[in-house]
Amino acid sequence: AQKITQTQPGMFVQEKEAVTLDCTYDTSDPSYGLFWYKQPSSGEMIFLIYQGSYDQQNATEGRYSLNFQKARKSANLVISASQLGDSAMYFCAMREASTKNSGGYQKVTFGTGTKLQVIP
């Protein structure tokens, strides 16, 4: 089974509207972290938001919020008031504590991404 599933290859949203990008994950590890990254056409990966498996509240960072539904194993990214500069690929990723090796490395698995286009 895929560790991280992003079912929307592409999304369109009207400028100033809110948009939700879906992410579901698969793990039996009670301790894990979920991340969202933005990748503009220029190629760099920009960290947006983090949610820990033990966090009681949904993470928020400015216009970004993470709708964390632990029982459903979903971690959807919500972007409020979309801007033209939000057009990019968005990747969901997960780190599992159980993958930690002797060097302290914990494996991070990335989804296949969702391409968001904001329409003026």
Next chain:
Amino acid sequence: EADIYQTPRYLVIGTGKKITLECSQTMGHDKMYWYQQDPGMELHLIHYSYGVNSTEKGDLSSESTVSRIRTEHFPLTLESARPSHTSQYLCASSERQGWQETQYFGPGTRLLVL
């Protein structure tokens, strides 16, 4: 937030040439990573390091090699470039803060091998 740099940003090179992709970070992070990403696809880990003189292979087999002689520097080398190496290469570093350990990425190097 990490300051992490990669050079060159773009590289077009002929088959058989030796290339080194540079990556450096100024935050003193112990862990560093190299990912390979084809256009519009997910990232695949090819190398990582959890400190000076430590390097490990990632999930995706790669003909490239890495070294970690200094904390801030994690170069990737291809001894003989081939068209199949054409891809984007992203370098990252991370530091653990409590439960959270976030990877911060450099701008990437887009490699085209002719």
